[in-house]
Amino acid sequence: MSEAAPIPLRVTTPTVRQPAVARNVTELSERAKKVAAIDVDFFYGTHQALHGISLEVPENCVTALIGPSGCGKSTFLRCLNRMNDMIDETALKGQILLDGIDIYQRGTDVVELRKRVGMVFQKSNPFPKSIYENVAYGPRVAGIKKRAVLDEIVEKCLQQSALWDEVENRLDDSALQLSGGQQQRLCIARALATNPDVLLMDEPASALDPKSTAAIEDLIFELKSNYTIVIVTHNMQQAARVSDQTAFFYEGHLVEVGSTTDMFTNPGEKKTEDYITGRFG
Amino acid sequence: MKLHAHSKSRPYAKFASTCFAVMCGFCTVLSVLVLLVVLWNIFSYGWSALSWNFVTSWPSRFPAKSGIWSALIGSLYLIGVTAVVSVPVGVGAAIYLEEYAPPSRWRTLVQVNIANLAGVPSIVYGILGLGLFVRMMHLNRSVIAGGLTLSLVVLPIIILSAQESLRAVPSTIRQASYALGATRWQTIWHQLLPVALPGILTGVILSLSRALGEAAPLVVVGAATFVAFTPENLMTDEFSALPIQIFNWTEQPQKDFHQLAAAGIIVLLVVLISMNALAIILRQRFGKKVKW
Numbered sequence: 376m377s378e379a380a381p382i383p384l385r386v387t388t389p390t391v392r393q394p395a396v397a398r399n400v401t402e403l404s405e406r407a408k409k410v411a412a413i414d415v416d417f418f419y420g421t422h423q424a425l426h427g428i429s430l431e432v433p434e435n436c437v438t439a440l441i442g443p444s445g446c447g448k449s450t451f452l453r454c455l456n457r458m459n460d461m462i463d464e465t466a467l468k469g470q471i472l473l474d475g476i477d478i479y480q481r482g483t484d485v486v487e488l489r490k491r492v493g494m495v496f497q498k499s500n501p502f503p504k505s506i507y508e509n510v511a512y513g514p515r516v517a518g519i520k521k522r523a524v525l526d527e528i529v530e531k532c533l534q535q536s537a538l539w540d541e542v543e544n545r546l547d548d549s550a551l552q553l554s555g556g557q558q559q560r561l562c563i564a565r566a567l568a569t570n571p572d573v574l575l576m577d578e579p580a581s582a583l584d585p586k587s588t589a590a591i592e593d594l595i596f597e598l599k600s601n602y603t604i605v606i607v608t609h610n611m612q613q614a615a616r617v618s619d620q621t622a623f624f625y626e627g628h629l630v631e632v633g634s635t636t637d638m639f640t641n642p643g644e645k646k647t648e649d650y651i652t653g654r655f656g
Numbered sequence: 657m658k659l660h661a662h663s664k665s666r667p668y669a670k671f672a673s674t675c676f677a678v679m680c681g682f683c684t685v686l687s688v689l690v691l692l693v694v695l696w697n698i699f700s701y702g703w704s705a706l707s708w709n710f711v712t713s714w715p716s717r718f719p720a721k722s723g724i725w726s727a728l729i730g731s732l733y734l735i736g737v738t739a740v741v742s743v744p745v746g747v748g749a750a751i752y753l754e755e756y757a758p759p760s761r762w763r764t765l766v767q768v769n770i771a772n773l774a775g776v777p778s779i780v781y782g783i784l785g786l787g788l789f790v791r792m793m794h795l796n797r798s799v800i801a802g803g804l805t806l807s808l809v810v811l812p813i814i815i816l817s818a819q820e821s822l823r824a825v826p827s828t829i830r831q832a833s834y835a836l837g838a839t840r841w842q843t844i845w846h847q848l849l850p851v852a853l854p855g856i857l858t859g860v861i862l863s864l865s866r867a868l869g870e871a872a873p874l875v876v877v878g879a880a881t882f883v884a885f886t887p888e889n890l891m892t893d894e895f896s897a898l899p900i901q902i903f904n905w906t907e908q909p910q911k912d913f914h915q916l917a918a919a920g921i922i923v924l925l926v927v928l929i930s931m932n933a934l935a936i937i938l939r940q941r942f943g944k945k946v947k948w
Binding site (some may be wrong): 487512 | 758759826828830831833836837838839846847
């Protein structure tokens with residue numbers, strides 16, 4: 376098996392789902408659980424994309440979701456702020472708790488949820504508006520009208536996303552004139568402006584050059600003291616560098632989850648080891 | 657040199673490319689030429705009849721005294737009514753179909769019907785307008801009845817073009833807005849409409865221009881060809897319109913009236929060009945809100 380094994384077409388449901396958590400009873404498990412998924416199934420029409428995912432996200436940590444394309448990690452991420460609701464004919468079974476409250480229960484205010492759970496997309500997607508208006512949009516739709524308050528939020532968020540020094544003098548310029556890396560940091564600033572608890576990042580650096588990627592990674596490291604971050608990444612080194620906890624997805628199953636150090640040095644599952652060492656995916 | 661050698665190795669590709677360019681150029685020249693001939697024809701024929709007096713006079717039995725004032729005002733009123741009715745209804749319907757209506761057989765049915773309605777001859781709408789507005793709703797042969805009928809003619813076009821513009825807004829903008837906790841209404845108002853506005857405006861102006869030139873439905877609804885007053889009560893007074901007046905003059909046996917028709921066409925063209933200019937100004941003004 377140590378030889379380059381052919382990529383298996385199907386994989387059976389792993390018998391052990393969360394060995395790493397059991398193995399690593401250190402800091403991670405002692406932290407408060409910010410988000411907890413309990414036995415989540417997710418369907419696109421009749422196609423089941425997620426199978427019984429149970430995953431806990433500790434507060435003020437970076438949790439990395441890794442796995443080959445189409446394994447369901449992005450789908451899972453989008454369940455956490457109910458962005459999948461926008462896709463027709465999708466269904467979710469199970470529970471996702473945010474601070475102990477099920478966000479899929481009847482009567483959940485999705486708009487309120489999305490203010491608490493911010494999102495940064497794979498491809499930077501600033502609005503075709505000025506830099507200022509991009510950051511101010513979240514607070515504006517939340518009902519903040521006072522210019523002074525908005526000014527303060529915009530400055531604070533742009534500073535947090537390490538963009539302030541570069542755009543300070545051109546806040547009224549179009550956001551689309553910024554470089555790719557700057558645009559992505561602007562999108563992070565925009566997500567921070569609603570003052571969320573949790574920040575979801577869907578491969579935030581996959582379209583960026585190494586320098587911009589490093590800037591984003593530094594930023595993630597800075598942000599985790601104030602926010603709980605869940606990041607999807609294709610880049611193993613990135614997951615190893617930025618995250619505290621890593622979850623490995625494969626074909627809609629959560630194969631293994633554990634502290635990043637454990638996962639990368641001593642993976643509990645053969646599959647995880649194969650993926651991390653680059654044998655497939 | 658290398659480039660040259662390359663093209664030599666595929667002589668036909670270059671030849672075909674040149675042929676295609678020449679053909680496209682020819683098509684452009686041809687269409688512009690046709691337009692120029694028509695314009696030249698109209699202007700050479702009608703220019704002498706055109707005067708401020710012609711614009712501000714009522715129609716008359718005598719060509720020399722005849723003018724286009726009542727038809728011009730009637731047309732402006734008609735376009736006003738049509739715009740006020742069809743733009744909000746059309747854009748509203750487009751927003752509903754694109755952003756709210758869940759995909760269903762019902763929506764597909766409505767969609768197909770709208771596309772079909774856009775191709776229905778305008779005289780059919782005239783008959784509908786006659787039955788519905790003039791007879792059933794007792795609006796008589798008034799500007800309101802005419803304007804409502806023209807609204808029916810242009811509504812499908814406005815809906816389709818507005819839908820097209822909304823669909824062209826990148827879905828990443830929608831997602832970003834919803835992810836920030838914006839409601840559907842906020843997303844539509846702050847993000848989608850500003851981006852879609854230039855496209856919507858273009859559709860609106862094109863369809864209103866079409867409404868301005870329509871004669872057939874107005875004939876059926878009962879626009880008058882000889883009105884010596886401007887409508888004061890939009891609900892009751894009779895009205896005329898530029899295309900009706902022009903059509904009427906071309907039917908007359910006297911040559912002088914044909915000149916008046918040509919002059920009337922020039923007036924109609926001027927109104928059309930002003931409408932287009934207005935659209936460009938509006939687009940630039942609203943366009944400033946969007947910074948691509």
